[in-house]
């Protein structure tokens with residue numbers, strides 16, 4: 001028997017569903033031959049966190065860009081507060097109280113927190129200048145609401161990714177947003193930081209703001225979202241209103257079948273000789289004496305919180321950061337790379353964390369991006385470039401398929417792919433010429449649940465052919481599914497090592513919070 005309160009809340013909910021904040025009606029959008037959205041229809045309610053999920057390229061970001069006035073639907077209607085609206089430009093969306101944090105949007109480096117929060121606001125004085133005093137007062141109020149623990153005057157360069165996200169949310173709140181859409185806000189956050197963001201999102205919803213939340217982390221969608229819409233190939237294939245959907249059901253709706261999620265690592269297979277030996281590497285700031293070995297055929301994971309020094313450690317190995325001490329030995333030879341290109345020449349494959357700025361040529365084709373590491377080797381052919389064209393295109397197609405890149409044609413620019421599909425291209429490149437060592441920094445960031453399994457399979461296959469793999473990931477589920485061995489770092493030091501079946505999410509997490517002790521780092525870590 002439902003209580004009176006229960007009945008009342010049911011009534012309120014029914015009313016709210018009848019009067020949604022935003023209704024999307026039969027919205028379609030094509031890019032050339034690609035139907036990014038086909039007759040998409042669903043509603044967004046005030047005060048509710050609404051999850052948008054679906055495979056890479058399913059149309060989530062395109063839908064959000066249509067609401068933001070960045071893309072324009074070919075047909076269909078967008079209704080806000082019962083009135084059909086034209087959102088021709090971002091300023092129209094802003095005037096309607098809709099705020100956005102896009103998938104690849106970033107802060108202006110070098111600018112202060114305050115200036116970044118004010119970005120895009122209409123200049124409030126007649127001279128077109130920002131009147132700093134009231135702006136600062138408002139920003140302070142927003143900062144307090146979000147629990148920002150840093151000053152408004154510091155440069156955003158000095159903030160970690162979770163705090164940078166807070167600044168982006170702060171920017172949205174500066175405009176009195178009635179709805180905030182967040183496209184994969186937690187992709188680059190550790191689980192602890194993501195938890196902080198969840199609390200803020202819940203509070204935003206409780207205060208009446210509608211939140212659109214896009215994520216490939218399905219456990220958080222399950223825990224956080226009251227309404228969920230599932231996209232597949234540009235269409236809505238499932239809609240849930242007022243219920244939390246278990247993760248396994250979300251997986252089934254997205255992938256079309258159940259996926260097994262490993263609870264612990266596998267017994268490691270026999271490995272070959274050491275490929276990479278790092279001894280006591282340090283940079284004087286973020287990495288304080290780390291030693292590790294990667295063997296031929298082995299996938300070694302590095303876990304830990306964002307900011308633990310993992311990316312910096314990788315940078316010390318491949319020459320992106322100056323190393324102050326320790327040694328790096330590749331295939332028995334001590335190396336010191338001046339820049340990443342030297343490391344690539346020496347047989348190291350790199351998939352950096354910031355794939356868009358550091359590894360992909362967005363205006364160039366998928367074909368070019370996949371073949372770029374091997375253009376030199378093809379040049380030896382007598383029939384180059386004719387052979388190169390045909391051969392490389394065929395090869396690109398095969399490799400793009402192997403990692404399930406969703407694209408119309410390999411001649412299309414990488415910039416036209418969805419975020420997750422760009423990441424797959426960055427990985428496919430290294431399947432062309434098997435590197436001796438492959439360094440992956442957050443390999444499945446933004447990659448959907450089905451494709452992630454494919455990416456892992458492909459990486460393991462490379463390893464089985466003798467490549468040593470070093471995989472950094474903040475996602476402990478990924479480390480469990482991918483690695484033979486995992487070391488965990490905290491505060492620039494190694495806090496422990498897990499092998500085979502010892503690798504579980506819980507153990508990775510608890511090691512992430514331990515203090516990196518210098519003595520332990522160099523003596524206790526099993527290297528052989």
Ligand SMILES: Nc1ncnc2c1ncn2[C@@H]1O[C@H](COP(=O)(O)OP(=O)(O)OP(=O)(O)O)[C@@H](O)[C@H]1O
Pocket residue numbers: 031032034035036054055056057058059060061062063103406407416417418419420421446448
């Ligand atoms: N500007 C564009 N030009 C051409 N095609 C595009 C463009 N923007 C998106 N697309 C295509 O539209 C489809 C939907 O892309 P969208 O970015 O919306 O996917 P998504 O669901 O956000 O994926 P992800 O999870 O990888 O971010 C994809 O096939 C993509 O390649």
Ligand SMILES: [Mg+2]
Pocket residue numbers: 060061062103183418419420
């Ligand atoms: Mg997207």
